Amino acid sequence: MIPFLTYPLALMALAAVPALAAIYLLRNRFRRKQVSSLVLWRFQVQSKAGGAKINRLQLPLLFFLELLALVLLVVAATGPQWKLPQSARPLIVVLDDSFSMRAVCDQVSAQARAHDYLEKLFRRQPPPSARLILAGREPRSLGATAKSWREVDELLAQWQCRAPAAAIDAAITLAAEVGKQQANILVLTDHRPADEKISSQRLECHAFGLPLDNFAIVNASRTAFGEQDRCLLEVANFSTGARATKLTVQTGSNSVQGSSILLGAHESQRLVFNIPAAAPSLRATLDADSLAEDNEVQLLPPIRKRVRVQVALANENLSALVNRTLDATGLRAAISENPELVIHETEAVAGSNAWSLAWSTVAATNAYTGPFIVDTSQPLAAGIALEGVIWAAAAATNSPGDVPVIFAGNTPLLSAREDALGRRHLTLNLNPEISTLQNTPNWPILFWNILSWRISEMPGLKESNARLGAEVNLKTTGEAVTVIQPDGGKRFFPKTGGDLALETPLPGIYSVVASATTNQFSVNVLAADKSDLSVCATGQWGKWSEDTEHRLVEASVVWIFGLLALALLTTHLYLVATAKGGS
Template sequence: MPFLTYPLALLAAAAIPALAAIYILRNRYRRRQVSSLMLWEFAVLSREGGAKVNKLQLPLVFFLELLALALLVTAATGPRWQLPAHARPLVVIFDDSASMLASSGGAANAPRARAAVALDDLLKSRKFLSIRLVLAGPKPRVLASAVVTAPEVRESLGQWTCQAPDAALDAAIALANDLGGPQSQLLVLTDHAPPGTEFSGDRIQWWAFGTAQPNLAFVNATRTTHGDADRVLLEVANFSATASASAAYRITSGSNLLRSATLNLEPRARQRLILNLPANTPAIEAVLADDALAADNRVTLLPAVRKRIRVQNSLEDVALRTLVDKALDSTGLRSSLSAAPELILHNARVTPAGTNAWGFRILADTNNATSHTGPFIVDTAHPLARGLALDGVVWTTGAGQGTNQFGLPIVTAGNTPLLTTQTDALGREQVTMHLLPDLSTFTATPNWPILFWNLLTWRARETPGVMESNYRLGSEVAIRSLTNTVQLLLPGGASRTLTKSAEEFILEPETPGLYTVVAGVSRWQFAVNLLSPEESDLNTAKTGKWGEWEKPEETRREYASVLWLFVLGALVVMVSHLFLVTHSKGRV
């Protein structure tokens, strides 16, 4: 693409029409009456013989003067031409968030389509050393390897699906900087203005193609267990800044219509819908009427996961066993012992043998009992310690266990471990608790059932299957399986094989919909919904361009001057003009 150092010099181009006007006025046919045409017969015959093509009768020197003038005007602008050796790499950052598909006038008006067209135009008009593509979803991702031509870029844009619940543009820009190097030029294609009042991104151009428009959306959707029933909560928001809206919604389960009504929402208001469903109700689907953004008009909710743990309570002390049973029952996560236990509570100093169950032992040695009132040191990051509040608690333990001989401490009082855990060679967790219930207030506080809720939840998390059945788009889904590979069936019908690299499969679904995991004979399902208020709010969408890739002096370095070419051309034309004038016997 050419670059003009002094574009104002183009004003001199006004001389071109002036020259044309002079010639046209000079060469227009002047009417002249003559006594007779008899003396002009020679000229008439000559014209009729072969000069009819030149109707305007503009002499050749006119075109030469025109060409010389155009060349001189172009030379005056200081033209520069980008040389291939000076081309710089380009890194394009694509906003992959769902709002890039928002459009009330067809897909062609969506920011994604408009951005793709603008990028295509840019690549046709300017050459880059290489082009890297970065997809800005919740985490930035590099699309393919470096490409050079516009068709290659178009081919890669198939992966730009705009389904993400968020676009981490800052992280994507940082990745693009690393990817392209200090000489690279960055182009951000999004639907909103850059952050801050003044955009001063160095080497970055920020192109936005969004349009502010009203939108109704599901912004929250949960389905939780509530006793034996499921409770469904849906939250609908009106993201219009000025207009009230009526949101017609339908909630179905298969072919059964569960509810259909209309919500009247004030500008920027939200409204919640709560449904209580029998636990055996299959997946439900809630749908809003079509509007600017289609992705946030539909949610699918599967029945909540009910994982319960088979617990064998082998504690010897009756009072303590009773206390534990009450705590276990209060969690609602304990199931009957229909099969081998998954958790054994006991008082033995050794690990129960011959079982894959986790162990939870309570050591109540009454010798040299010591009461601890704090301060307690709690590893709050551990699943067992979540929600524990030990201030004011009296925790009494027996003597003799002074050193940490039972693994990683979770709760300690000074250097005295009170609650520890250890993973044995089979991957089982063995939790040890030092506690004299009779001399402690711990069992009388809410910490007691919380501890067992944490214990059962932690254990349930380690059982095969998915932890939850409904996820927001962008959140991690953890799947536990006893097999090393699982088959993941995607909402579109495609499938992927996942290979275990750690204890569990971690995946980040990229599109909303219903997913199925097949692990041997086991099948689990989970649903993913957009539920992203930031993406559904289209009021901040904007169209515009911000930033420059380089300063003019940098551009001059990148572009080589071709002024000499135009001056040389003008000289050649002027010499030709002179030759014609002097050798044409007056026919000029």
């Protein structure tokens, strides 16, 4: 049974078969025509005067030719493959896509040496077909099977060597699956294989790396630290001996600050310093060495999101307590117009996108000392520890739709609900007059959690600095988003569903344009494993076994069916031209 849905062309061609039959059936249908006399029709006429007689359908030779041609085309459209004897094996090349392949020695990189080797291999011993697999953070197959070096060379244009890691083993596994254990696998890398004793007769590993001295920035971060930003830079020396380099730091248009760093072999040094929060991008560079990618980082100011909170509590003492707590979190905005969170004692909610924290005020309350049940999967409950806490609350059940986050017995103490617009409505069942919660660390933790949760649901980037290859999360309100990559390439997301995970294949500054706002984030090459070039090596591990026997390899035979169909159609044309087809 041919899976026709897999081959839409075959399905269409097959649909033409009944159409052809219908055409001939209709063509063969006899039209009734009254004539003056049959005297003129006495040649090859069969009389039906004797009554009804079933005649066999008279189909001309042309019909069978057309039918056969259609069937051949149907089979051809399914891409038939036959097992044909073949002595050479197909080749699958696993390419190390990590940035360490770009390390240069005498102006030549490991990538260029591997490229030359592959070209020579193709010139010397061209395989019947070749596939390329990029070993980056994850293995990725490069396009379709290539038949010639020219096609392979075109595919190699995608081999950029910018990944922060090389999943060689996973790529070899993928290659083995793709090659069905029949293809030769060639690994081109700059490191030794994990296991230097290669038992497989189909695997050859070639390394083109050189153990080179290299300084690298292996860690960099910029975080909010009050009204300032705290920066961390970690510089490592991956050389075989003690060496010095110069670290240059520039923030915005300020003057460049340089400092010399002397590090022993495989030593690293962390630099922590503060810069004003208003300072724009921070750029740190090291002296040029064999690997340029890890010598520079750019750090953008961290995302500082604040929540506009409106405290609408009637109880003045309670209002003051809450205000103090909110201010202590540092996550509250200075203004409270168009609030994003309203803390109140009534049911009213202000603003279209405002969350609410309703303070349940019931006179009759019970004091609970535990045990408290906390739903730790909720972001509200992060870090909450209620041992020894007295929580006074009204004995009530939660409203329909409310999901309890903290409850004592069957009494919900803190619950959350999401409405149709995606807003969260929290209900705090607490009588602070006879409770001790507000006197414990749980109190600021709870408010920090509330504000932090609210911030996480605000549109915009989650972070402004990321490592190469990591995903950067973006919260949107459903509008179209355009991401401009450091190389100028644009990616357009027409309709976003709210959360967007942006890929970071290149280091540099990315711009995210959503509606009228543009945000930026920086991606830096921070991968100590790949910056350590001292473990790079050159050599060959494993060897393909010599093939002496012929193997049966599935080869496409579409051309056979195509030729047969062509021959039939030529015959058809000849018969039509000479009127011998019986039509």
